[in-house]
Each structure stands twice: as C-alpha cells, then as structure tokens.
Amino acid sequence: xxxxxxxxxxxxxxxxxxxxxxxxxxxxxxxxxxxxxxxxxxxxxxxxxxxxxxxxxxxxxxxxxxxxxxxxxxxxxxxxxxxxxxxxxxxxxxxxxxxxxxxxxxxxxxxxxxxxxxxxxxxxxxxxxxxxxxxxxxxxxxxxxxxxxxxxxxxxxxxxxxxxxxxxxxxxxxxxxxxxxxxxxxxxxxxxxxxxxxxxxxxxxxxxxxxxxxxxxxxxxxxxxxxxxxxxxxxxxxxxxxxxxxxxxxxxxxxxxxxxxxxxxxxxxxxxxxxxxxxxx
Amino acid sequence: xxxxxxxxxxxxxxxxxxxxxxxxxxxxxxxxxxxxxxxxxxxxxxxxxxxxxxxxxxxxxxxxxxxxxxxxxxxxxxxxxxxxxxxxxxxxxxxxxxxxxxxxxxxxxxxxxxxxxxxxxxxxxxxxxxxxxxxxxxxxxxxxxxxxxxxxxxxxxxxxxxxxxxxxxxxxxxxxxxxxxxxxxxxxxxxxxxxxxxxxxxxxxxxxxxxxxxxxxxxxxxxxxxxxxxxxxxxxxxxxxxxxxxxxxxxxxxxxxxxxxxxxxxxxxxxxxxxxxxxxxxxxxxxxxxxxxxxxxxxxxxxxxxxxxxxxxxxxxxxxxxxxxxxxxxxxxxxxxxxxxxxxxxxxxxxxxxxxxxxxxxxxxxxxxxxxxxxxxxx
Numbered sequence: 188x189x190x191x192x193x194x195x196x197x198x199x200x201x202x203x204x205x206x207x208x209x210x211x212x213x214x215x216x217x218x219x220x221x222x223x224x225x226x227x228x229x230x231x232x233x234x235x236x237x238x239x240x241x242x243x244x245x246x247x248x249x250x251x252x253x254x255x256x257x258x259x260x261x262x263x264x265x266x267x268x269x270x271x272x273x274x275x276x277x278x279x280x281x282x283x284x285x286x287x288x289x290x291x292x293x294x295x296x297x298x299x300x301x302x303x304x305x306x307x308x309x310x311x312x313x314x315x316x317x318x319x320x321x322x323x324x325x326x327x328x329x330x331x332x333x334x335x336x337x338x339x340x341x342x343x344x345x346x347x348x349x350x351x352x353x354x355x356x357x358x359x360x361x362x363x364x365x366x367x368x369x370x371x372x373x374x375x376x377x378x379x380x381x382x383x384x385x386x387x388x389x390x391x392x393x394x395x396x397x398x399x400x401x402x403x404x405x406x407x408x409x410x411x412x413x414x415x416x417x418x419x420x421x422x423x424x425x426x427x428x429x430x431x432x433x434x435x436x437x438x439x440x441x442x443x444x445x446x447x448x449x450x451x452x453x454x455x456x457x458x459x460x461x462x463x464x465x466x467x468x
Numbered sequence: 469x470x471x472x473x474x475x476x477x478x479x480x481x482x483x484x485x486x487x488x489x490x491x492x493x494x495x496x497x498x499x500x501x502x503x504x505x506x507x508x509x510x511x512x513x514x515x516x517x518x519x520x521x522x523x524x525x526x527x528x529x530x531x532x533x534x535x536x537x538x539x540x541x542x543x544x545x546x547x548x549x550x551x552x553x554x555x556x557x558x559x560x561x562x563x564x565x566x567x568x569x570x571x572x573x574x575x576x577x578x579x580x581x582x583x584x585x586x587x588x589x590x591x592x593x594x595x596x597x598x599x600x601x602x603x604x605x606x607x608x609x610x611x612x613x614x615x616x617x618x619x620x621x622x623x624x625x626x627x628x629x630x631x632x633x634x635x636x637x638x639x640x641x642x643x644x645x646x647x648x649x650x651x652x653x654x655x656x657x658x659x660x661x662x663x664x665x666x667x668x669x670x671x672x673x674x675x676x677x678x679x680x681x682x683x684x685x686x687x688x689x690x691x692x693x694x695x696x697x698x699x700x701x702x703x704x705x706x707x708x709x710x711x712x713x714x715x716x717x718x719x720x721x722x723x724x725x726x727x728x729x730x731x732x733x734x735x736x737x738x739x740x741x742x743x744x745x746x747x748x749x750x751x752x753x754x755x756x757x758x759x760x761x762x763x764x765x766x767x768x769x770x771x772x773x774x775x776x777x778x779x780x781x782x783x784x785x786x787x788x789x790x791x792x793x794x795x796x797x798x799x800x801x802x803x804x805x806x807x808x809x810x811x812x813x814x815x816x817x818x819x820x821x822x823x824x825x826x827x828x829x830x831x832x833x834x835x836x837x838x839x840x841x842x843x844x845x846x847x
Contacts, residue, residue: 302814317531318498330534330566347711347811366494366529397561398530 210269211236211369211401212257217266219249219256226252228425229266234369239395239402241412244422245443250405251295253422254371257403258292259283270369288316290369291362295377297354299346305332305357306342312364331360336390352383356390363394370394372404376411384408388415409453421447470526472496474503476510484514486539489524492532504535511543518543523554533559534566541567607804611734614726623724629732630739637698637733638740642747645693649748652689653681653755661764670764674771675778677756682779686749687787688835691794694741695827699802702733703823706806707816715807725807734799741795742788749787782847790838797834798827 212234219227226249234240244250255261257268259275268275270286278286299308309328313319319327332342335356346354355375362370375391376384388408392415395402406412412419413433420430421444429439437448447453472490479485486507492500511518520540522528528536540550555563617623660673706729709715718725753775760766805823809816 301812313494317494319531320501323497323501326538327531327534330530330568333568334530334565345812363530366531393565397558397565399558 209236210234211271212403213267213269214253214257215267215269217253217256217268218264219252219261220264225425227256227263230422230426232420232427232430234401234403235418236401237395237399238417239391239404239415241416241419242403242405242422243407243412243419243447248422249425250422251373254373254403254405258290258371259287288365289367290371291365291367292371293355293358293362293373293375295373297346297358299354299358299361301346304343304345305337305349305360308346308357309360309364312361316365327364328360331363332357334363334394335360336386351378352380352387355379355387359390363398366398367400369401369403372402372406374405374407376406376408381410385410385414391415472499472503472532474507476507476514478514479519483517483519484511485519485521486511487521487524488536491527492525492536493527493529494531497531500532500535504539507539508542511548512546518548518550520550520552521554522552522556522559525559528559528562530562530566533562537563537567603804604800608800610726611730611800611803614724614731617727618731623727626728626732629728630736633733633736634740636701637694637736638743641694641697641740641744644697645690645744645748646751648693649681649686649689649751650755652685653677653752654759656680656685656752657756657759658763661760670760671766671770671774673756673760673764673766674774677753677760678775678779679783681752681756682749682783683786684835684839686752687745687790687794688831689752690741690745690748690791691798691831691835692828694737694744694795695798695802695831696824698737699798699827700820700824702799702802703806703809703820704816706803707809707819710807710809711811711816730799730803733803734796737795737799738792741798742791745787745791749784786838786842786847790835793834793838794831797830801827801830 210233212232214230214232217227217230217232218225230253232253242250242253252261256263257270257275263276271289273282273286275283275286299305300311303311306325306328309331310324313324313327328342329339332339337353337356337360341349341353341357346357349357355378359372359375372391376387379387388411391402391404394400395415404411404416416433418430418432419436421428421436421441423441423443428441428444429436433448436444439445439448470490472488472492474489475487477485477487490496520536522536525532536552540552543550552560552563614623618625657673657677660676661670664670664672706715709729715725715729718728757768757771760771761768802823805819805826809819
C-alpha cells in the first residue's frame, strides 16, 4: 500500500472476492523493461483465490519485478494486470487505493519504518484506514504479533533492535494489519536458518488456512516450494516457463527446470522425503 | 457489504441470546466496538446463561473475531457462563487463533513534578555536552595518532581516496563559494559606499573591503558553506555506512576505519579549505571592486592603490592561517556525528543536522578565539 495515499472511505468495498479456485490475479501479455533491457516479454499468469503460488526463476529473471509490477511499483510497457477483476492500469487513483487496501506486501528486507516501534509499525495502516479506539488498536497490534509468533516484549522495540527472523515476522504482521485478501511475499525465508524458515513456512500455511488468504510468494527455498506451495510458476526468458504442482514441474523437459527441480540441492531437500504437493486446499 | 448488527434477546429457557449479524470486519471497526460495548451492557443486566450465535454472520476477520472473543471473555470474567454457537469451522479456528488475553496495560512511568523534569533535562543536557567534549577530544587524539602513523610511514596514505574527496569537497564547491563571496563582497561595498558618501570619502571602501574580506569574511563564509555542504555529506555517508555494518566490515578486515575513512576526508578538507578561502577572498574583492567602479564611481587606479596601502601580507595571512583549523573542526565534528548514528533513519537525520549546527557554531567560536589571539600578539 502506498503510504502517500489518503484514507479511502472506510465501509466501501467494491465487490466480493471471486469464488475459491477462480483467478484473483490475471496477468496477460505483460511486457516490462528498463531502458534497453526487456525483463518480461508477453508474460501470462493466473493466481487462483485461496492458493499459495510459489514463483521461482534464476536470478535476474524478474521475479521481484513481476511482484512489483502487480502491486504497481513498476510500470509495464504493455499488457494487463487484473486484480479482483479490475484492470489495474485503468483504475482511478481512488479505486486503486481501495484495491491496495485489500492486499499486504512483505518486502524482502522487511521495510519496517525504522523510526517507529514494532507496535507502531503494525498500527500504522490501521490508523490510516480504520477508525478504532486507542485501546483496541493496542490490543489488535498484540493480536497480530501473537498471530505471527512474536512475543509481546517485541512490541516496544525498534526494527534495528530485532533479529532477521523477528523483522520478517514483524513485517508480516504489518502486511496482515488490514486483513488483506492477497499477501505478496518477496523471499520470505531468505536469511533465516532452516528451523526458522520451516517455522515461517508453517506460519504462512496456518495463516492462509485460518484467514483464507491467497499467497503470492517469490522464493528460492526448495523446502517452502515442497512444503506449502499449491502451485509453482517458473519464470525464464521473460515469460512463464511452466506452472503446476511440484510433481508436474519435476517432469518438465526444459533444461533449467530439470536443473532446478532435479538438481543435487533439490534431491537433498525435502522433495524426496515427504509426499510432494500433499497439502490440499 | 452488510452493515454489522447485534441483538440481545431472551430465549425460551431464560438464557440471554446475543445474535450477531452482518459483516464483522475491520472496515466496520468503529461500529463493531460500539456494538460489543452495547451487548456487554445488555448482557450484564441479564442473569442466567448467555449464548452468542454467529449463524447470520456474512464475514468475519481477525478484528471481528477478536471482538467476539473479547465480548465472551469479558462476560466470562464477570462470572457468567457463555457459549458460542453457529460458528463455521473456519470461524472457530479464527477465533481460536486470536484468543489471547491482553496483558494489563503497563502504567505510565509516574511523572514527577514539572520542576524535577526540567532539572533532570538540564542535567542530562549538561552531561551530554560534557560527553560530547570528551568524545571530541578522544576522537581528535585518535585522528592525530593516525596522522602520526601516516607521517612515520607505518601506514600508507590512500592517495586515490584523498584525491576523490578533494574533488568533491574542493573542486565542486568552487562555483557556489565564489558566487556567494562575490555577492557578499558587492553588498558590503555598496553599503559602505552609501555610508561613506556622507563624509565624501568613498575611496576608503577599498580599505574597508580589503581588510574585512581578507581577515574575516572569506574564511568564515567558506567554512560555513563547507560545514553545510561537505560536513553534512560526511556525516550522512559515514552514518549510512555505520547503519549497514560497512564500518564493522572494514574493522574485521583488519583495517582501521579511522585511517580508511576519516584521515582522507580530514586531509582533503584541510587542503581544500585554504584554497577555497583564497578563491573566496579574490571573488569577494572582485565583487566589491565592480560595485566601487560602477556604483561608487571610484576609478580603478584609486581603488587598487588604496587597496595596496591598506592591506599587508599579515592581513592576508590572518585569514589563511585560520582555514586549516576550521577544516579540522568541521571534519572532526562531521566524522564524530557520522559514527554516532544508530539503526534508524531518524537517527541519521538528527545526527546530520547536529553535525552542521555544531560545526557552524564551533567555526564561529574558533574565529572569535583567533581574533583575540591576533589582537593580543598585535598581528
């Protein structure tokens, strides 16, 4: 969400979300480039409501750029991004803000406001958009903290006093502050130890189940892909190489997909020790 | 979306029924808070078991779920028996997830009488000032030691770094410093001519301008400009390096941040500031001369012969001697403030401000001390 946007009218939600399993984000013919360099060339992708979609790709294939294009931080040269059935390029700024309220973003390095405490960071979007009493704001911040597995003591600390894992959790709590329908995660488990990363995966899966979230997750973590993603989209050559559940991805003949899903690191990870794609929505 | 409602009714078996309706979500937060308060009130007047029924809910999010939980738990705390009915499976899980008793609000620190606050603020300010001074002296000592190692050849001079800094501090500030000095010189000449006209001694503008610009103005203007321009950038650079642990990285590679970061910067400042002071002096006199010719009607012969009479080598030297000292205090303060930056963006901003404000203040104090010193030795 843009911190520069003014509060949108509180009790106006344009439309109900689509049915479970139907596309909530539709990307068609998306072309994005910087200067001479073309990052995406005619990319097409659907994200279905209620799923956890993992986006993978070699470094520099534009995973983060795709995420930033969907949330409107990068402008496309061509193509359409539809979220909740609205073409994001065609919306007036006010309508856009209504849509922006319905998603939360976890940036790669957390992007917590460094001059605010964790509690104030979580309350920031609530204060902007909701009309709640001070005591309820405090209680809600504590609820969100507990939801992401942080101790109440963390509330009064500043981001610079937190460990990497705590920053990710606090940033997730802020992303969840307005009860979004879609959560965008940019490498949520990077920089966490394997136990912390597994915890974080678990947390995302639990939250997705209880809150009915749709999760768009850029990741390199093979364990996350195997453990919690319903579908995987692999980017390469400016487009989506293939989308599908893990089993399907492993059978693809594209050399990069072969190397990624059947390489030594993949074999060493949980791919082969637990039933892949076992979680159902 | 449906506006949330809640109704209290008496059931057949004498139990109190609270029936929730509509969207219990964050968008209706203020209405929900009111409803929960009303329901709590209504239920308090009823004795007997209570049932909260959720079957008509259109939607429920964490805020709604928390408020439902809070309603139930407050009633339960008051010794009532409460049960939830009609919740779907996912609503049950959600309420389960958010159910947590908020810790009792921590009481604010007992505030003492305002007089105590004021006294403690003054005390803290004095202690801070003392700490600033001792930090400054310690840092200065460390920098002198680093320069000593440089002179005795125990570390090498980072020429590339010094030259880069010289370009940024020196070369790039030439236009703005010369422009400002030219304008200030012109303004002073204009004001002096205006006053001297009353006495018919317009040609003395050359004396006044020459002494004022060479002794004081050129070096002061330059030092203040450099404090604002380069001091602030030193603090911001070192501060953000500190925030990103780049300074720690240097240390772990066995390099002394003082030698790598501070010495080249201070050295570049100490070389650049005298040069800039000289340019500023020339520009200031040029600005004054232009005004004297065209506004004061002083011929160039008269102007320059008066100038030659009025100023000696000592007038020029007084200004130039001060420049490296000004450079030293600006550089020291900028680097101390830069290394004092802590994690947040706010801290970077406040230390950059402090760096500029302190440098300008100290520059003026140092200038005053030099004035007393030169007066005492009659130079």
